[in-house]
Amino acid sequence: MATAVRECLAKAQRSALHLEMRDGYMRDDPEFIRWQEGYRHDPTDRTSWWRPWLDVVAEATGRGVVMRRLRVISEPLSDYVRYEYDGTFTNVAAGEDVRWLPRSLARDLLLPVLDGWVMDEETVILHHFSGEGQWTGPRMEVIHDRALAAQYVTAYEAAWERAIPHADYRPA
Numbered sequence: 001m002a003t004a005v006r007e008c009l010a011k012a013q014r015s016a017l018h019l020e021m022r023d024g025y026m027r028d029d030p031e032f033i034r035w036q037e038g039y040r041h042d043p044t045d046r047t048s049w050w051r052p053w054l055d056v057v058a059e060a061t062g063r064g065v066v067m068r069r070l071r072v073i074s075e076p077l078s079d080y081v082r083y084e085y086d087g088t089f090t091n092v093a094a095g096e097d098v099r100w101l102p103r104s105l106a107r108d109l110l111l112p113v114l115d116g117w118v119m120d121e122e123t124v125i126l127h128h129f130s131g132e133g134q135w136t137g138p139r140m141e142v143i144h145d146r147a148l149a150a151q152y153v154t155a156y157e158a159a160w161e162r163a164i165p166h167a168d169y170r171p172a
Contacts, residue, residue: 004140006056008119012065017118017156021072021111024080024133035083043089054094061095069098070160072106075172080133088166099163102172106162111155118152 009016026032041049061067069091073081088098117125126141 004125004142005117008117008123008125008142009056009060009065012060012119014065014120015118016060016065016067016120017153018067018069019072019112019117019152019156019159020069020115022115022129022133023074023078025129026133026135027080028134032080032083035086036079041087041090046093049087049090051090054090057091057094057096067096068160069096070101070156070163071098072101072103072111072159075102075104077171082171085169085171092166098166099160100166100169101159101163106159109155109158109162111159112152116152118149118156121153122146122149124149124152 057067071081071084077085085100091098115127115129117123119125122144124143124145126143128136128139128141130136
């Protein structure tokens with residue numbers, strides 16, 4: 001995970017909200033390619049899937065930061081989102097609360113056009129991706145703006161209320 005997110009998460013005191021709305025990211029990611037070739041994490045062998053990002057999550061949630069990840073998805077799922085779904089148990093094990101929102105349940109919601117994070121209702125980290133899901137330009141934009149953060153939080157909370165908890169979501 002990029003340094004900006006790690007740095008802001010290390011400073012977060014209350015909350016970290018992550019909004020993901022693409023059907024694919026970084027399709028050249030070696031882990032995604034390995035998944036396409038049939039590899040699956042073994043839930044009983046934590047050492048095979050625990051990675052540095054999960055340490056960051058566990059540290060933040062361990063000190064009381066509430067971390068929520070919301071994935072707005074198309075159904076049927078793209079291969080990439082299916083890959084994310086298969087590995088989400090690792091995020092949950094590290095302390096994240098993850099929900100899935102099929103686009104069909106979000107048709108009347110006003111959502112931001114960029115994926116990103118909101119930390120402690122005051123810092124927004126926007127992610128910039130190409131149409132193919134690759135990082136572009138300034139990969140991340142860190143904005144300390146309570147008004148923008150409030151807009152993201154409002155949209156996020158409306159979507160979160162409709163989203164399906166990971167434990168209950170079954171891909172179509």
